[in-house]
Amino acid sequence: MYIILVYDMGEKRVGKMLKLCRKYLNWIQNSVFEGELSDVKLLELKSKATKLMDKEVDSLIIFVSRQERWLEKEILGKERASTDIFL
Amino acid sequence: MYIILVYDMGEKRVGKMLKLCRKYLNWIQNSVFEGELSDVKLLELKSKATKLMDKEVDSLIIFVSRQERWLEKEILGKERASTDIFL
Numbered sequence: 001m002y003i004i005l006v007y008d009m010g011e012k013r014v015g016k017m018l019k020l021c022r023k024y025l026n027w028i029q030n031s032v033f034e035g036e037l038s039d040v041k042l043l044e045l046k047s048k049a050t051k052l053m054d055k056e057v058d059s060l061i062i063f064v065s066r067q068e069r070w071l072e073k074e075i076l077g078k079e080r081a082s083t084d085i086f087l
Numbered sequence: 088m089y090i091i092l093v094y095d096m097g098e099k100r101v102g103k104m105l106k107l108c109r110k111y112l113n114w115i116q117n118s119v120f121e122g123e124l125s126d127v128k129l130l131e132l133k134s135k136a137t138k139l140m141d142k143e144v145d146s147l148i149i150f151v152s153r154q155e156r157w158l159e160k161e162i163l164g165k166e167r168a169s170t171d172i173f174l
Contacts, residue, residue, distance in 0.1 A: 006116055032093045032095075032148070057165060060163040061116055062160070062161045062162075063091060063158055063160050065158050070154075071151070073149070075146065075149075076137055077140045077141075077142045
């Protein structure tokens, strides 16, 4: 499954979420990740992410496309190289 | 077509991008929009967005799914009501 993940975290927790998401997906922009994940790995990521979050404040949205080819991607402006880290 | 749009803009331009994107899509999280758009409307949005951007600094990514039903969405934590505006 192809995943797009976006989060909006409290400042104290954003570093940990960035670190966690990088283990599963590719960082593409400030608080935005994408990549291929199995069902099992997605469940694992969600469970770990939920433990990191303050559910009253933090927000995480996951879009799942069964096939990467069903999803076209276009970048306008500067492509954030995956080595650039912006918290 | 179903659209997911994420941007990472310089502070001076982010307000204008927010205003522009709100005319075409639904704000769902800090710098993240989604919604249904025709080809023509997407072209229009992209052209206006490009004019707003400093292409050396700003980044905008558009994901297009031909069918909304090909895209599942899950929200963990707090759902950002569309009335909440965070620049």
